[in-house]
């Protein structure tokens with residue numbers, strides 16, 4: 001049979017059963033509206049939440065942080081990172097250099113805390129500049145009469161005053177210029193202070209005041225990936241260290257090479273945490289590739305570095321990528337939403353397709369007499385099945401088109417439902433006017449699902465008609 | 479030539495079974511007018527349907543021009559019906575909302591013939607039967623006699639070997655009935671085999687061969703005296 005004739009006969013059969021055809025079309029329409037709405041929830045969730053996070057990533061980039069290992073007390077103030085863990089991190093970071101562009105190290109001055117809740121030294125690594133491998137310390141004299149200890153240097157550690165605060169020699173570090181005096185204070189242990197003091201020509205005496213000042217030369221930030229990374233050393237002021245005076249929080253820093261730092265500071269400080277970050281480039285980039293590299297980076301570090309374990313035995317990864325963490329939730333959420341949506345629509349589909357197929361079978365049974373006559377005139381099984389399938393196709397197409405119309409009419413309701421759903425799922429407030437774009441794939445997929453199911457379901461009725469003696473069908477009282 | 483050898487047809491099973499044909503062995507000769515004559519319920523339609531490959535015997539064999547219908551696949555049988563036989567039914571079985579043209583062209587539509595060629599053939603047959611002015615009419619707008627002539631046109635449009643008419647005059651008045659009978663005779667004269675099922679001696683009168691059937695037992699006899 002020619003396709004046009006199959007269409008014609010299918011149409012004729014549907015037309016002969018108008019009310020039944022209409023009923024089927026409406027069932028398909030309602031069900032497909034429902035299915036498309038459910039799928040839209042998934043799609044809108046994906047679009048809005050993932051896009052939102054992509055935008056956040058574009059603006060803020062991401063940050064990683066490796067925290068020190070907890071002590072038994074779980075006192076978060078007390079954790080430290082072992083030297084080999086730090087090395088592991090730096091080595092791994094080299095492999096993922098394309099998703100790390102800055103890094104900083106926060107370290108605590110050894111002994112400072114024990115003495116007087118003192119300050120901490122912050123050591124941070126700079127970003128995207130040339131490696132600096134030969135940085136040395138310089139010392140300024142107390143009267144600002146600076147004496148350079150070596151040449152070619154850009155970074156200075158300066159002592160201006162020395163004032164042993166107590167018998168056990170805890171030194172107060174001060175801001176790097178006189179104008180800053182009293183501003184940037186840090187507390188150093190005796191050991192620490194003496195290291196610095198060692199740079200002085202004049203022997204220090206009790207009663208002297210020294211201000212440690214770390215001069216920053218911002219142009220000399222460096223790439224931590226350099227063979228010998230260069231660190232920035234920062235002094236940081238803790239208000240509570242000064243009898244409750246709430247001085248403004250300031251910091252100073254200087255840059256030193258790894259080896260210089262190690263040499264100079266040795267056991268001066270212990271690393272408490274390492275932070276790294278990455279800002280996506282201005283130009284086009286592959287979001288998914290970056291995202292998965294960040295995830296792999298975090299996973300790989302966590303595999304190599306021992307996790308924290310609390311008293312209950314729960315394990316906590318030490319290396320956290322903020323963006324990966326939030327994206328993982330989003331991805332998980334999206335997958336869940338999609339799974340639930342798909343499951344729901346599958347159930348809806350099965351239920352509805354059952355009724356649709358049933359309606360098709362009934363409507364086809366009504367055409368049995370005519371199809372029987374055609375069989376008597378030589379219509380083959382294939383012809384019967386083509387006509388029946390064509391009939392379902394017509395009804396499904398009409399139903400889905402009608403379903404799209406329903407969806408269009410219902411779109412304010414659907415949109416606000418989706419908005420509140422996503423808001424509750426994502427735990428964030430989104431603009432009320434969501435962009436719920438209906439992909440043309442949605443109705444096509446819905447129609448395809450219907451069609452596939454209808455083809456499967458209608459086999460039974462096709463078989464019945466094909467098997468039946470043509471003459472019996474004709475002779476049946478209509 | 480169509481030949482039935484020891485054909486039995488039993489409808490149903492067990493106590494309710496109806497033995498509609500009992501060891502029927504007959505031949506339908508080419509180009510002849512054969513009448514199947516019997517009372518209501520005697521098995522005429524059953525026999526006709528088996529001859530026309532619309533139904534299959536419970537046992538026995540049917541040969542059509544040497545081919546054993548029992549050995550043919552469903553699709554081959556469909557082709558056989560589509561090419562070789564033309565059926566005329568007592569209740570016409572036209573599709574009421576189709577035009578006369580589409581109704582007549584139905585066997586050709588099923589065969590997948592192009593619109594142009596099938597319409598040419600249908601128009602030619604309709605002209606021959608004096609129905610050219612009804613071509614665009616819907617089947618349900620016709621009178622009984624016109625309907626039966628349309629259904630005869632449909633049985634002829636694909637130029638079959640054999641035309642099978644099951645009580646074609648049963649729903650017609652005597653004048654229309656006579657016209658249909660005359661038509662069938664003309665068809666036979668044009669060289670086709672015609673098989674007529676009837677319970678009317680009068681209609682069987684002009685047949686060259688008569689098959690008498692009673693309670694499923696069929697007996698062939700020559701031309702009516």
Ligand SMILES: Nc1ncnc2c1ncn2[C@@H]1O[C@H](COP(=O)(O)OP(=O)(O)OP(=O)(O)O)[C@@H](O)[C@H]1O
Pocket residue numbers: 472489490496497498516517518519520521522523524525677
């Ligand atoms: N599909 C069927 N199922 C069961 N029994 C049937 C079936 N078709 C026919 N019969 C029975 O077979 C017997 C012969 O029926 P058939 O239709 O061949 O008779 P007929 O001679 O054509 O009668 P009529 O002149 O009334 O058309 C009847 O007893 C009938 O009830």
Ligand SMILES: [Mg+2]
Pocket residue numbers: 522523524644
């Ligand atoms: Mg009969």
